[in-house]
Structure formats: structure tokens, C-alpha cells
Amino acid sequence: MSQPVVYGDAISTYVRSVRLALEEKGVSHTLVAVDLVKGQHKEADHLVRHPWGKMPAFEHDGNSFYEVSAILRYIDEVFPEPALMPATPVGRIRVNQVMSIVDSYGYAASITNIFIPRVLVPSLGGQTDEAQVEAAKPQAALFLKEIGRLLGDASYFGGAAVSLADLLVLPVLTYLRATPEGQALLAATPSIEAWMGRMSERGSVQAVMPAT
Template sequence: MTVTLWDHPLSPYAQKVKIALREKGVPFETAVPGGIGVGGAAGDFLAANPRAEVPALLHDGTAIFDSTIILEYIEDYWPDPALLPATPADRARVRMIEEVVDTHLEAVNWGLSELRWFRRAEGPLGESLATKAAEQIRGYHAWLERALGDRPWFNGDSFGWGDLSVVPYLNGSAGHGVPPAPGSRLADWLARANDRPSVRDTVADAAATASTGGMGDVAKLLEQGLFKREYRDHRLEWMVKSGGLEVVTQGLARGNIRFSPDLT
């Protein structure tokens, strides 16, 4: 059995897949695609995922893309230990949590990365966008705390799908200086989630990439047109609704933003 994950250690979508594989005890290899930062992905990676996004999973000749579909494949192929809760209602509940963090909270974290790493907007515009992002993240923290309720884990009595879906995004927000409120149930949950070996190893992968300059001077590369950020769906919506339309128009004019490729 060969399992290869097309990955970038800083991608929260890839992180949740790695956590799932580690929770299942499935050995896997990772590969970082070339050319993805400039919209020039090609070869085996593009064959595995025509959207040219990480993650993509290769398992004994089968290629799967989209992090949620990959999680479903992992759960189907390696059902033990189960990551989804037992009842249909609880399964729907954690899938809805995953959808919110994948398409809402991810976009806010991504927007802060645009400001922090790529320096898309500075001065009053940058300050305004950062302030709105922090307010939005605190709103999602409140929503997630209500979703957690009195449960020890988002999944219920044990760590699972709901938890591995949330932890990459809360760690991402914390990395941008907006952690859960100290002493909150959500902060306590995050500390316990980060203590799990599957999460700890995945966080270590990301930290190693960051500490060795894995991002490089991406703002300079962006300015030179050597790096293009993907402004797809929820990310584009976040930037526009939060007041960053100018960022989008400048990026289009400079050719340093991109969208999902057309399929051929």
C-alpha cells in the first residue's frame, strides 16, 4: 500500500488530512508540488488535482482531491478508528462545523496572511482590514464555543472529524495574534487538541517549514510578479466585503493574483 499526500505544511486543508491519517495510523509520504505559487503547477500533481490546489491524495493508483472528499475516502477505506460520530445528527453537526471553518474562518486567516506575509495593504487600509479580521475571528470563536457546548470534543466524547477540522484554523488565527479568550472552553479545547500526537506532529511540520524560511520574502516575490495568490470564492468574498476591493483591483492590474484554472 502506498499513500502519498500532495501537501504544503502551512495549508490548513492539508493539515486536517494529515491529522486524520495519523489518527488512523496510516503511514504516508508527502510531496510538495512545484510551481503552485505562480500558478504553474503541472505534471503528476495537476493530474491528481486539476484545480491545482493542495491537498491531493494518491492511494494505490487512485487520486482524490478536495480535503473533505479526501477525509470521506479515508473514513471509508480505513473505518477503524472511526472519526465521524455514530449518529446521523452528530455526523451532520460536525460536517457543518467543518464547512464553516473551511469556507469562512479560513478566508479571514488567509486575509491576515495577505496583510502579514504578502503586505497587500499597509497604512490605514491595512489597519482597517486587520481590525475587521480580528473582530470576525472573535465572532467565529463565539460561534465555535456555542457549537462545542459542554462536550469535551467537537465530535462528542472523543476526538474526531469535527476536532481535526477546527484545530488548523484556530492555530492559524492564534498565529496571527487572535487566539481564543484565555480561560474559555474553546481555549481549553485547543490546548488539549494540540497535545494529541497527531496534531502535535502536524503542527511541527508547519513550524519546521516556517522556521527554515519556507515562505521566504514572499512580499518581494509578489511585487516582482513571481508569486500569485489564489483569490477563489470565499477568499475573494472576504477581501471585497471587508473593504479590500482596491487590493483585488491592484492585484489584477499587477498580475499577482490568480483564480482556479479552467479544466481542459
């Protein structure tokens, strides 16, 4: 089997999720840099890999894929140990549910509408759209409340072991926590804060997200 190739920027949450899964599996990979801030994901060579102009794109054994949830499930099937999906149907639907919540609501609320205007835009010399951030706060609050409810008393979203859901949520919450709005929301969901603490001790997280 060939070594997987991830095309994207190391700062991207979705790129991080794919790299976290590969690290959890102990699979070496190549990261081919596509600069997010410079907009290289909208350039012709990347659009061949990902026609929607997003990152990451992923190559393995002569096949090319995009869409992170699909890539994560592929990684889990092709590299079997350790399993990143629970063994039971209820465990698996939980993980799939949390992954879908991130893709459908959590990423937009936390990253597109809070982290990017609050942190990334000012770091590039622009001004925060306060109305955009304000409007996103209820959705971000619901995101945290729901994933807190779904985590319940378990250590991880799929139960006792780390799953794909944990690897999709963590990079998103790490950036949300870098905003005052995110800090206030996390203070209100201590079980999620504690889960972030557990996740931060993992070797995969230290390898892929060293400064966060």
C-alpha cells in the same frame, strides 16, 4: 492497500488536516512537497492533480482526489479505526456542520484575510493590508463564537471522541492564534482555548504540527 500520497506543503492548514487524519488512523503516508510560497501549486504538474490550483491533492490505491472534506471522509471510511465520525446522526450533523463552517467562512476569515496579511505577507517582505484585516474581524469573531457554541460542554466537536471536525479546525485556529487579532478573539472564547490545549497533547498533532 497502498500507502496514501499527499501532495502539498507541510505548512498548509488543509494539508495538515489530511495528514492529521492519517496520523489518527495510524496510517503511514508519503508527503510530496509542493512549495506554497514558491507557487508550485499553480504549476502544470500540480494543476493536473488539482485543476483549481490549491493543495492538497491526494492519491490512494490508484485513485486521485482533491477537496479536503471529501478526502477526510474517504480516509475515515477506508481506514475504519478509530472512527473519526460519531455514531449518531446528531453527532454526525454537528461534525459536518462544523466542517462546512470552516470551508465556507472560517478559513477565509482566519487565514486568507487575517493570518496571511498579518504574518505571511510581512515575513516575505510585504506590507499588511490593514483594511483587509479589519474587515475580516467580525467574521473571525463569529467563527469563534459559533464553533464555541457548537462545542458546548463537549470535549470535541463530535462529542467525547476526536472527529474530522476537530482535525479541520485545529490548523486554522493555530495560525489565527499567531496573530494579535486571533489572540484577542481566543481570549474571549475560553472553551475553544481549552479545546486547543487538549488537541495539542495528541500524538497526531505533535507529529504533523511539531512547532505550533
